[in-house]
Structures are given as C-alpha cells and as structure tokens.
Amino acid sequence: MPLNILIAGVGLIGGSLGLALKGSSSVNKIIGVDSDLEALKKAEELGAIDCYTSLSEGAKQADIIILCTPVNTFASIIDEIMDLLRPGTIITDTGSTKEKAMNTFAKLPDYVYVIGGHPMAGGEAIGIINADKYLFENAVYVLTPAANTPSDIINQLKAVLSVIGARFMIMEPRYHDEIVAVISHIPHLLSAALVNLTNADRDKLSMAAGGFRDTTRIASSNPKLWQQILFSNRESVIKYLDQLIISLNEYRDMLDNHDEQQLFEQLKRAQETRNSIPYMRKGLMPGFSDIICIVPDRPGIIGELGNILGEKHINIVDLEILHVREGDGGTIRIGVPTYENACQAVDELKEHGIKAWRR
Numbered sequence: 001m002p003l004n005i006l007i008a009g010v011g012l013i014g015g016s017l018g019l020a021l022k023g024s025s026s027v028n029k030i031i032g033v034d035s036d037l038e039a040l041k042k043a044e045e046l047g048a049i050d051c052y053t054s055l056s057e058g059a060k061q062a063d064i065i066i067l068c069t070p071v072n073t074f075a076s077i078i079d080e081i082m083d084l085l086r087p088g089t090i091i092t093d094t095g096s097t098k099e100k101a102m103n104t105f106a107k108l109p110d111y112v113y114v115i116g117g118h119p120m121a122g123g124e125a126i127g128i129i130n131a132d133k134y135l136f137e138n139a140v141y142v143l144t145p146a147a148n149t150p151s152d153i154i155n156q157l158k159a160v161l162s163v164i165g166a167r168f169m170i171m172e173p174r175y176h177d178e179i180v181a182v183i184s185h186i187p188h189l190l191s192a193a194l195v196n197l198t199n200a201d202r203d204k205l206s207m208a209a210g211g212f213r214d215t216t217r218i219a220s221s222n223p224k225l226w227q228q229i230l231f232s233n234r235e236s237v238i239k240y241l242d243q244l245i246i247s248l249n250e251y252r253d254m255l256d257n258h259d260e261q262q263l264f265e266q267l268k269r270a271q272e273t274r275n276s277i278p279y280m281r282k283g284l285m286p287g288f289s290d291i292i293c294i295v296p297d298r299p300g301i302i303g304e305l306g307n308i309l310g311e312k313h314i315n316i317v318d319l320e321i322l323h324v325r326e327g328d329g330g331t332i333r334i335g336v337p338t339y340e341n342a343c344q345a346v347d348e349l350k351e352h353g354i355k356a357w358r359r
Helices: 011-019 037-046 057-060 071-081 097-105 151-164 173-197 202-206 210-217 222-233 233-258 260-275 300-313 339-351
Strands: 005-009 027-033 064-067 089-093 113-119 140-145 167-170 289-297 316-326 331-336 355-358
Touching: 005 011, 005 057, 011 037, 011 140, 011 151, 027 037, 027 057, 037 071, 057 071, 057 167, 064 071, 071 097, 071 222, 089 151, 089 260, 097 113, 097 173, 113 173, 151 167, 167 202, 173 210, 173 222, 173 233, 222 233, 233 260, 289 300, 289 339, 300 331, 300 339, 331 339, 339 355
Parallel strands: 005 027, 005 064, 064 089, 089 113, 140 167
Antiparallel strands: 113 140, 289 331, 289 355, 316 331
C-alpha cells in the first residue's frame, strides 16, 4: 500500500527528497514539518509536500519519518514523537554524522524501526528555494540500520527511496563517520583555513583564479550548519586532523631541509592516487566515461550538444563547464555511461564541427 511520508525539515535536502518522491506509486502523501512557516508554504507551492502540519500530528499519520534537520535537533524531536508513533513506523534521517544519530534513536520503542541515512549530495545553496528533484541522481546514499532492524524493512525503505536515483550502501555508523571525516569534514576545515589565510587581502583575492576557487568552494557553505556537523563528528575529525597536521609538518620539513626528492615522491603519490579516482560528481558512484569538447560562446550551445548526442540515444549523465571566455568559447566536460558511448559521442560531435576527445 502507498505510504505516508513525513519530512521534518523542508530545506534543500528535505525539499529535494519531497520533489523526488512526489508522484511515486509507493507514496500516498508527503507531509511537511518545519519551524519556518514560510518554508512550508513554499514547499507546498513547489510541490515538495502535499500538506503541512505540526510535528505531533504528522508523526501520528506517518509510515516513514525522515528527519532532515541538524543532528543536534534529533533528541528533542524524538522526545516529542516517541509516544505517538504507530507500530512498524520507520524512522530515518539525512544527517551527515551517523553514530550520534543512531545513539539518539536508541531510545525509541522496539516496535519502531530505525535506519540511519546519509545522502551524499548537497550544495552551497541552501533552503527550499534551491530544492532539486534530481539532487540525488547517481549519488551514494548510505544506510546505517539498527542491529535489530529486519532486512525486509531495510528493503522496504530502499524500495520507497529508489525513485530518487541514488545508489545505496549499508555500513556501520562509526565506519561511516570515519570516512566522511576524511572526505568531507576535514576538507571543509582546510577550505576555511585556506580562505582565512588570505586575511581578506584584496590583492590576494584579486589574483585568486580557478585553482584557488575550486579548492575553497565549500568554504561558501552555511557556517552554522557546518559548526554543528563538525562538532557532531568531533572525535573522528580530531583523529584525522592530527594525522593531517603531522603530514603538513613533514612537508614543511622537506622544504626546510631542501629534500626535493622526498617532496617530489609525495606529490607524485598524491597525483597518482587522485588520478585513480573515477571522475564523478556525486559520492562513490562508479566512474563513467568523460569526453572534452571545445564550443563557441553562443546561446543554446549546451542544448545543441544535448540534441546531437540525444539523436544517437547517448545519455548525458554529467556535465561541467571547465573554462569559458566570454565572446570566444569554452571547454565542456560531458560524462556518458560507457566507453563505447564516449567513442560514439566524439565521432558525432566531430561530424558537427565540434572539437572533442575522450579524457
């Protein structure tokens, strides 16, 4: 039977989930809950939710509750709804730290099923106004079920969420937190530190080109949200921050001691490791095949690329503008599903006078 879904927190993640789930045969109704009434009204206007109500009323109706609020709000939410939940209700979340969330959920009654969740997708832009139906397409979605959660319940949640286009991975909460400390939380601190290293100096910032902007992009994210994320995973962050500090001191010593060979070896090792990562935009999705093309700067050029490949039934799974010079042209990276698609795409683009090659 179609299920009632309660989304608590209709910001970027909650709103995007609502849009992606809307119209699914598995979903009867999407109920929104948020402390911001205007966000709820906007979510309903955009079609991310069918209706909104109070947390307690929504919890009484819900078959699945998805907490899309900061992890440090979970305890108060659970306290408010735990006596209102029907047997068989599934509680999940989208928090970026899982051990703290799962410890909070441990107080729930045995007749409620707990499955922690973390969709590895997002962006610097926040709020319901930036919600995107396709935000989770090709993204990794980590699930951390409680030990007593039956496999059929896990499969039920995966089936409901399958329409969002994510790839599910199941892992232990602590292991998840160690991974995200390295690939997400430490990089955010590094990004902030690099930006602050400029001391907002106008000359430094005026010379900051693509490399610096790319490296520090995530420093533009919501500082209040990231303060909460970092403290919610503080043990893992401190552990790997200590290791990073050791590494940076080693690099400093190599420079101080004129150890050019050792520094080269470390840079080479980093290059090889970085180049072995499949080129992707979201999470840990297996790599697809990339092509690079140089296009003129004119209105509709990206649409033209899509039409050329679409006529040959080549699906574009990722697209990125690498460089652009206004009035001249630019370089675009296109991701396609297979190597064979990439070869065919290059041939087709060349047939239409567009310089292209496989990466």
